Amino acid sequence: MIRLGALGAGLFFVLALMLGVVQPRDAVAPDPVEEHHKHPQKVEWSFNGPGNLGIFGTFDRAQLQRGFQVYKEVCSACHSINRVAFRDLAxxxxxxxxxKALAAQYEVASIDDKTGEAATRKATPADKFPLIYPNEAAARAAQNGALPPDLSLITKAREDGTNYVHSLLTGYDEAPPKGWTVLDGLYYNPxxxxxxxxxxxxxxxxDQVTYADGTKATRDQMAxxxxxxxxxxxxxxxxxxxxTGVAAVIFLLILTxxxxxxxxxxxxxVKGPKAVAAE
Amino acid sequence: MSFPWAKHYEPKSEFTKFVDSRLPIPRFVYDALGAGYPAPKNLNYFYNFGFLAGVALMVQIITGIVLAMHYAANTAIAFDSVEHIMRDVNSGWMIRYMHAVGASFFFAVVYIHIFRGLYYGSYKPPREVLWMLGLVIFLLMMATAFMGYVLVWGQMSFWGATVITGLFSAIPVVGPAIQTWLLGGFSPDNATLNRFFSLHFLLPFVTLGVIVLHVWALHIPGSNNPTGVDVKGPQDTVPFHPYYTAKDFFGLGVYLTLFAVVVFFAPNMLGEVDNYIPANPLSTPALIVPEWYFWPFYAILRSFTVDFLFIPAKLLGVIGMFASILLLFFLPWLDTSPVRSNNYRPWSRILFWVFVVDVIILGVCGGKHAAEPWIIISQLASVYYFAHFLIILPIVSRIEKTLPLPNSIAEAVLAKYNKASSPGLAGSPGVQPAE
Incomplete structure (x- = not known):
């Protein structure tokens, strides 16, 4: 009975699927976006360690500070890093x-102690980097309809994120392929x-920014x-x-x-030759 | 139950005698997984995965309870609270990565465990109930994993919840009402997040309960083994402790090492980048896909593209997806061969490997855009999936001529040892025709 039912059910599913298999397909024009879209270029990063494997490696502190300078002088005109607190910069x-001095350059929302009115105060190290725009509508209004995303998580929110940011920032030079229209107010970036x-x-x-440590600020370097x-x-x-990972893996290998x-x-x-002979 | 030659617990000191006559937990442990539980001596490394699945669940429960101390199930701050765990909670990043990667590892281990059961015929009598309890655990795991993924409240969480609960809207007449009831609204929102958090916390403990039943059901007939031949005497078994405790410990070391490599060096390898973007009901991601462990079922869901017998394609997809798992409950009665292990079933063995490849193909299709050629590949792979269990296996298991079975486990072990130590004698192993 079960097997008969199964046979019926099996034929039902197989026929339903085969009907889909033989169904004629609509011709799909090749997607020009897919055709011209480029994967980010691979770069050897210090935090990925030898071989870019991601096992060892640390951040280059000087590079992080230069990167922060680029963010502060260029990106922060439109993009926030609202998940990072000033204290994190330690x-x-x-x-x-x-x-403390850096935080004091920023104003954050607060409440006036005496009147209870909305007010602002200087940021403290415990505060997060404030948003650039109070909300999405304000951002779009100021940016001609565009919404600059918060950058705190951007390298984890894009495929191959670190390479992506570098490639995107240096990817404006390529001319759009023939037949590709770049609308007014937009820029081609593969x-x-x-x-x-x-x-x-x-x-x-x-040299859009001037690095304090004397590093030549080429566009590639800044990116x-x-x-x-x-x-x-x-x-x-x-x-x-x-x-932690290196220590944990070494410990576990020894344990194993x-x-x-x-x-x-x-x-x-049980397995040794003696045991087998004894049997 | 245990085999008659099982050793029995004998309390030696006054204290253990005292305990044994009042609450005999030591006796219970000794008889269940100590020296008092004889197990077949030929279990290979694939038999480590049941224990490893238990470990994986415990890792999820322990890390999950810590995460729940810091997580806030509210749509306004859920994503922020996850980032708070990653940035500000002591070792929060480690706990969260262990939980996220742990889910993938749990499924990987359980899939190997299930395929091991399929290959060695562990679903066959007298282990049908054991098999079905395992499937219940699998279903609970899937529900738990899905709801846990939603808790992050990233883009993929939100749209995954929209798609999966949307499946219920395919049910005729009552479907849309069921979807609204499940979500607590017309789209995923705070009510959804709250109930998913509550259920995500509850279901692992329900799973734990079913695991107790699963292990109980295992202890009635004892483990199956690679030959599929029943245990016949003491020469076929070794006491669980220290033999399999030692083997499981070694397997645990390998498992934890691999786990640590992914947690510490590539924690986001198995995840979707879109889930690092906070949920936005107004922006649909270009590609909505579940986590990798659901891809084969997602491919089956999407492979039904045309209406059939007046049943809409969407409903067929939902029926097909659920049927693809539920049909496994009937497997003990679909495969009627008296021989358990595929080692002695030449045709079924080939079919098994075809099925493995088929599921991998479905998995690949499930992670892709719903576009050609992936649709037609997943349709053909789905055809084989259903045909394998519902049509081919019931027929093959009847007509297949099986190879001679070893007389006993001990004999098979001896034959294997002879073969390994003296290749010249490979032609004359101790395998004799079954009586």
Whole structure:
């Protein structure tokens, strides 16, 4: 009975599916976006360690600070990093005094103690970097309809994120392919999902920022530095994670080896030649 | 139950005698997984995965309880609270990555466990109830994993919840009402998030309860084994402890090492990048896909593209997807071969590997855009999926000529040892025709 029912059910599903298989397909024009979209270029990052494997490696503190400078002087005109607190910058080498001074440059919402009216106050190290626009509508109104995303998590919210940020920032130079229209107010960028991006080229020329450590601020260098900085904002615990990982894996390998040896020893009387001969 | 030659617990000290006569937990443990539980001596490494699945569940429960201390099930702050765990909670990043990667590892382990059961015929009598309880656990896991994924309240959480609850709207007449009831509204919102959090917390403990039944059902006939031949005497078994405790410990080490490699060096490898974007009901992601462990079923869901017998394609997809799992409950009666292990079933063995490849193909299709050629590939793969269990296996299991079985487990072990130590004698192993 069960097998008969199963046969019926099986024929039902097979026929329903085969009907779909033989159904004529609508001709689908090749998607020009898919055709011209480029995957981000691979770059060797210091935090990925030898071979870009992602096992060892640490952030380059000087690079993080340069990246922060690029963010602050260029990106922050439109993009927030609202998940990062000023105090977090201690991890990339800022002193408490520097952090305090930096935070004081920002205003955050507060309430007037005496009147209870809405007011603002200077940010403290415990505050997060404030939003650039109070809400999405304000952002779109100011940006000609575009919404600059918060960048705190951007390298984890895009495929191959660090490479993506670097490639996107340096990817404006390519001319659009023949037949591809770039609408007014948009820019062609083959690394952007839809190829047409609303963000104007943010890194327009070399030496757009002046690095304090004397590094030559080429566009490529600035793009790399800010990509690394945004990798840190997305994964501030990256170094602790890898350090813990190396220790954990070494511990577990030793534990596993001991486990294997005790397993062999326990089973010796069952698997060993003596045991077999005895049987 | 246990085999007659099982050792029995004998309390030696005054204290253990005292405990044994009042609450005999030591006796229970000794008889269940100590020296008092004889197990077949030929279990291979695939038999480690049941234990590993238990470990994976415990990792999920422990990390999950810590996460729940810091998580806030409210749509306004759920995503932020996850990021708070990643940034500000002590070792929060580790706990959360263990939980997220742990879900993938749990499924990987359970899939190997299920396929091991399929290959060695562990669903066959007298283990049907054991098999069905395992499937109940699998279904509970799927529900739990789905709801857990929604809790992050990223883009994929939101749209995944929209798609999966949308499946119920395919049910005629009452479908839309059921969807609204499940969501607590017309689209996923705070009510949805709250109930999913509550159920995501509850279901692992329900799973734990069913696992107790699963292990209980296992202890009645004892483990199956790679030969599929019943245990016949003491020469076929070894006491669970120390033999399989030692083997499981070694397997655990390998498992945890692999787990640590992914958690610490590639924690986002198995996830979707879109879920690092906060949920936005006004912006649909370009590609809505579930986590990898649902891809084969997602492919089956999407492979029904045309109406059939006046049943709309969408409803067919939903029926097909649920049927693809539920049909496994009938497997013990669909496969009628008296021989359990595929080692001795030449045709079924080929079919098994075709089925493995078929599921992998479905998995690949499930992770892609619903476009050609993936649709037609997933349709053909779905055809085989259903045909395999519902048509081919019932027929093949009847007409197949099986190979001679070893007389006993001990004999098979001996034959294997002889074969390994002296290849020249490979032609004359101790395998004799079954009587």
């Amino acid at each position: 991890a990339i080498g800022f002193s408490p005094a520097e952090i 690394y952007f999902a839809s190829l047409n991006i609303k963000m104007p080229p943010p890194l327009a020329a070399d 790399k530095d800010v990509a690394v900085f945004l990798t840190w904002t997305a994964e501030p615990k990256l170094e602790a994670r890898k350090e 080896l001991l486990g294997y040896l005790s397993y062999r020893r326990v089973w010796a009387d």
